[in-house]
Amino acid sequence: MPRSEQLMTALDALDRTFASEDPFLVTGCTYCYSEQDLAELSGPLHLIADDLVSSVAAEVPDHWDAFPRLYRRLVPRIIRLLVTGRLHVGEELITSRLNQAGWADWDLPLTEALRGVWSTWWQSTLQTHPSPVPVRDALSVIAVSTNNLRPWPNTWTATNTPAADAHLADLVADVMYKFEITDLRMGFYEEYDATAELLGWLLTDVRDRVIDTRLDDPFLHASLLTSVEPHSGQHLGQHSTQ
Template identity: 70%
Template sequence: MSRSERLTAALETLDRAFAREEPFPVTGCTYCYGDQHFALLSGPLDLVPDDLVSSVAGEVPDHWDAFPRLYRRLVPRIVRPLVTGRLHVDEELIASRLVQAGWTTWDASLTEALRDVWSAWWQSTLHTHPAPVHIRATLGSVTVATDSLRPWLDTWAATRTSSADAHLADLVDDVMSEADVTDLRMGFYDEYAAAPELLGWLLTEVRDRVTDTRLDDPSIHEYLRTVARRSG
């Protein structure tokens, strides 16, 4: 099974797992949404218009009276376009919303299906360049969603392909354009402090695969030595 086929299979499993989520009467902010929106969100999932799905996907939680339940029910309609680059909502914002919805506390069948999607999406991304979603956004999304960066970096280090290396070049160019790379963060709300892990990884495990000399900046090396001394 190819990586793209694995992602397709993971999305189909996600659809089946979340199909058990029953419709319920949706209510919320009547300033931003009308009765017709609440009626659509309370009905069959496949009849909810794409633009309404996108609106709910990025909306702040306090606009809904039962935000976790609503977001959970919409997961198949949100995640599929997310990983295929068709949602038109900031990918890292979706990760933050899923965390706010408490996705890791849902029934095991639901969380396992989502975890499989994250893994399949990451593998598919590393083997496809260019990918539907930029590598920085993809890495930030899976990192924030799982509150963990290292597993995704380990997979990347083990993937020695031209596409994975091209993504490395893209990521380095992106992060080295930061005003302060030693304060590098991931997530729509900058909730994940990524600098120590990511810079350390770039300078050791994959340095031989990156030609960008900006990584040789002495200030970066000094920063990592300082982090090591503090953690030691």
């Protein structure tokens, strides 16, 4: 099955799993949201307009009287728009909102369905270039939401295809601008320090797949040593608890 079809299958599974989240009376900031908006959010999920879903997806939690419940109910709509590049909201903001909603503590079927989308979306992204969502943004969403970066570059290492290499070139061009890679934080609130893990991966695992002499700069190797020294006993690729 093509990766795109696998992604749609995972999204459909997400819809079915989250169908257990019943509608409820949504209340919140009536300055930013009209009574009609609140009524729409309280009704059938499929009837909520995409623009309203996008707005709620980005909104700060204190605008709602039951933010975690509302976000949980909207997850299938938010995630489908997100991974298909139709949300029109900064991707890193969505993963930060998911964490604020406490998604990792939801019932196991819900979290497993979402993890299934992350895995399938990542594989689909690596197999398609260009992808609906830039690879750096996709990586940030998944790493920050799971609080674990390393498995995803590992999958990238194992995906030795022209599309994956094209994404790799894009990532390097992005993070090497003004040497951002030496202090690279992911998430809207910069929750995840990805410097050591991602820099170490670029300088070792996939160095031979990138044509960019900037990666040979001694400054980068010195920065890598500096980034891991504060964490006594931390091996490259492991992320310390923040």
